[in-house]
Amino acid sequence: METIFLEQWLHNIIRQKVKEDPEYRQFVGKESIDQLTRADIDLYHLFKLRKIVSYAYQKSTFYRELFNRSGIKIDDIRSLDDIANIPLTNPIDIAQHPYQFACVSLGDIARITTFISSGTTGPRKRVFCTGGDLEVMTDFMAAGMRTVATEGDVVQIMLPSARPNDQADLLANGVRKMGGLPVISGTSLSPEQQLTIIGQAHPTILFASVSRMYRITQETRHNHDLKGKGVKVVFVTSEYLSDSMRRQLQDAWNCDVHVHYGLTEMGLGVAVECHAHNGFHFNEADLLVEVVDPQTGAVLANDEEGELVFTTLTREAMPLIRYRTHDISKLISSPCECGAATLKKIAKVTRRLEGIARIGEGDEIYPAMFDELIFSIPEVIDYQLTLGKEGGKDILLFRAEVTKESQHICEAIGKVVLSHSLFRKSVEAKRVALPKVELVSRGTLRRLTRAKKLIIDERRGKC
Ligand SMILES: [Zn+2]
Missing domain, CATH: 3.30.300.30 (ANL, C-terminal domain)
Incomplete structure (x- = not known):
């Protein structure tokens, strides 16, 4: 089975860090790293965690006040386990005080997203990104897309598309970064119209939300030969994909189906399914993931089900530290069947607390x-x-x-x-x-x- 490209990508980022950053070389006590182990990735995470906590303390009013109140000091973070001493950040915090999270001046913000992710009654949240953040986000999209695509692949993107730097535009940049050709067909077209674009653009990969992809498939499969369209991968996102839907999609298009798990707060792209189709490898270059008990906030062991909590490790405009997602899943500790020996995995996200x-x-x-x-x-x-x-x-x-x-x-x-x-x-x-x-x-x-x-x-x- 093909090892996921993300592993090589992450290893290269860490090797590059050793090469370029004298402070990091001193931290790890090595001049270079040839073969990376899980311990090397954990050490990289500890270094980045200390940096982001220190940065957020200096630049963000919210985190300065939070850390002062709870007595968090950078020197108290000596191992990854020490992260448990930092209080959790709640979605309501960024809904109520978005500007207190900003670590750069408004002039340096390249993208502001205002959204509701917990249903129609949830509070509106706001997320800021700098141009640098957007580059990091699209780097991951390129690496994630490489799981299923190669240079020259045509990727039809059926995501909201209204202005520069929205979901579809950023993914298109990611596709270009990996040498593919993006075709944005947005979300306003009917299933028949989407199929017309598929007939004209000859995409090898389709990217859409689960419900949109399923609707397009179900509404058109009886009148069109979907199997003959040359689609090799259907990539779905945003919602839960049941095994029964996966089978229907595979059968209708005669192709492989991969799932992406994303969150706007975490930079849209978070995790992708490898060829083992058993959980998601996530963006370990930029994200630290924990699973906590949703009632008590206590950190749970690997393979225990609870709420996913993320810490962004590289975000400039709005780093989020121990951010509660309200998504229920678990971290998988056993080695992946795809052969990626140093990466962790998130299991299927079956439900949100609000759902x-x-x-x-x-x-x-x-x-x-x-x-x-x-x-x-x-x-x-x-x-x-x-x-x-x-x-x-x-x-x-x-x-x-x-x-x-x-x-x-x-x-x-x-x-x-x-x-x-x-x-x-x-x-x-x-x-x-x-x-x-x-x-x-x-x-x-x-x-x-x-x-x-x-x-x-x-x-x-x-x-
Ligand atoms: Zn895998």
Whole structure:
């Protein structure tokens, strides 16, 4: 199996650091590094962590006050484990006080992103980047894209595209950096129109959000020969990809499917799946990743599930230290099947804290639980889940958009939902009502963004 390019890329960055930075040479006590081990990467992370903590203390009002309040001193950070003494940064902090995080003057900021990532009711967050930050971000996009692409590949980008330095534009720069040709077709075109561009531009790689890629595939596969389009990789991002959706995409395009995991706060690109398709290798040149207990904030061991917490190691405009993502996953410690022996991995991100609801006697439900089941029905294009009350019990309403409306599909959806053991038990114990399924006309759910993946809870005040 092909080793992920990111490993070589990271090793080269560290070797270059040894070559160019006398302070780093002194820190590691080596004049050069030939064969890198995990210990060399950990040492690099410790060096960068100390630098970014010191930089944030000097330049950011938020971190200066936070570190003063909690008595954090740079000399107290002697090992990577010492990071646990630094308080966590919450998304609400950057929503409420974005300018207190800025470490450069406004004149040096090349990009400001204002966004909501936790559903329609979440606070608006603001993230700043310098021109240097954007270069670092697109360097990673180039390295990540090299997982699946080579020089000369044509990459069709179906991401929001309205102005310079937005998602599509930055990824296009990343594609160019690795010697590929980007074609931006944006997000406003219909599936048929996207397919027309595919026919004209002959992309070898398609890049889109999971729901957009799935919709394009489902709406066009019966009228077009997608297998004959010459696409070798479908690269999806932004949402959870269930195994059933992956199989459908692979089958429709007769190609490999890779998943990207990104976060706007972390510079959009964070992690990519290697050829083992079992978790994500992440940008270890710029990010330190921990997993913490979402309730207590305590650091969890590898392979324990909890909330992902990131520290940016190179960000100039707005470094984030121990930033809570609200995404639930785990760090995988065993060596990857792809052969990358020195890289860590993040497991599938199954849910966000905001996307979890409780039904019946407090059982946890989240959309990815149902994705696996509902997308196993080939006719489903997309669905939306609403939680209500009926006769004092919780009830789940699935609104599904399908390629061919029929009572048979309606029944099939109800049946697969009931096949989930947790849900079936709740229904049998009469704690939860039988689910309802409603088919909606084609295109109804098209305009919904990733926020739709949150369960819509309409139970408040009802019984
Ligand atoms: Zn791997």
